[in-house]
Amino acid sequence: MKIGLERIDMQEGITVEALLDSGVMGLVMSSEFARKQGFKLKKLERPMQVRNVNGTFNQEGLIENTVEVNIYYQGHRERTEIDVIRGQKWKVILGMPWPAHHNPEIGWRTGEVKMTRCPEECGKQWRPVQGKWGWEKQEEEEEREEKKKKKEEKEKKKKQKKKKTVEVRKVVEEWKI
Numbered sequence: 001m002k003i004g005l006e007r008i009d010m011q012e013g014i015t016v017e018a019l020l021d022s023g024v025m026g027l028v029m030s031s032e033f034a035r036k037q038g039f040k041l042k043k044l045e046r047p048m049q050v051r052n053v054n055g056t057f058n059q060e061g062l063i064e065n066t067v068e069v070n071i072y073y074q075g076h077r078e079r080t081e082i083d084v085i086r087g088q089k090w091k092v093i094l095g096m097p098w099p100a101h102h103n104p105e106i107g108w109r110t111g112e113v114k115m116t117r118c119p120e121e122c123g124k125q126w127r128p129v130q131g132k133w134g135w136e137k138q139e140e141e142e143e144r145e146e147k148k149k150k151k152e153e154k155e156k157k158k159k160q161k162k163k164k165t166v167e168v169r170k171v172v173e174e175w176k177i
Contacts, residue, residue, distance in 0.1 A: 001113050004072030005092070008079070009040045013072070016091050020106075020113060024095030027080060030088035034067055041065040041084060050085060060087030074115045076102070076122055 001020055006013040014037060034041065043065055050058035066081040071094075082092065099106075102122065105114040115122075 001073070001111070003092070003094075004070075006070035006072065007037070007039055008068045008070065010038070013070075018092040018094055019090045020094050020099060022096045022099060024093050025097070026095045027082040027098060028088060028093045028095065029067060029082045029084050030091050031065075031084050031086045032088075033091040034065075034084050039067040039069070039084075041067060042081070048083070058085075058087070060085065073113075076115045076118060078122065 001018055002015055003018045004013050004015055016033075029039070044063065047062035047064045050060070050063055052058055063083045063085055065084040067084060068079070068081050070077055070079050101119070102115060103117040103119070105116045106112070107114075
């Protein structure tokens with residue numbers, strides 16, 4: 001599945017093919033991918049052991065760093081930390097915590113993942129958008145909302161100014177100034 005990742009420190013985004021894997025117990029990113037893309041690594045106070053599916057410890061070593069990112073997918077945006085591990089074939093894996101929290105609708109035959117059942121705290125619901133990724137649509141909608149708010153504030157200030165002008169005229173008429 002294609003997701004947008006935004007580097008928090010640089011506010012730059014990239015699109016990446018991520019693996020949704022319910023067998024992984026976290027969100028992980030390849031150390032090589034993190035390095036190539038210039039993600040700022042955050043050192044963990046206490047490194048974590050990585051266990052393989054069969055219960056053995058991963059030979060590539062400990063998880064020593066995380067990266068802080070915004071994840072964009074189909075009108076959904078969330079800020080999170082992703083563990084950085086060595087020896088990873090996939091650039092990014094969204095493990096079980098992600099689908100458990102967002103409860104997406106997954107078409108196993110088609111590979112389609114829809115954000116139709118996101119919890120309220122996510123703030124966004126999935127909306128199909130022809131020809132655009134959901135996170136691009138979300139950014140456009142937020143930009144339109146911001147412009148609308150600015151326009152409303154401008155009109156409100158204009159009305160307040162007009163009201164003050166009318167009040168001054170009334171005072172002038174009453175006092176015959």
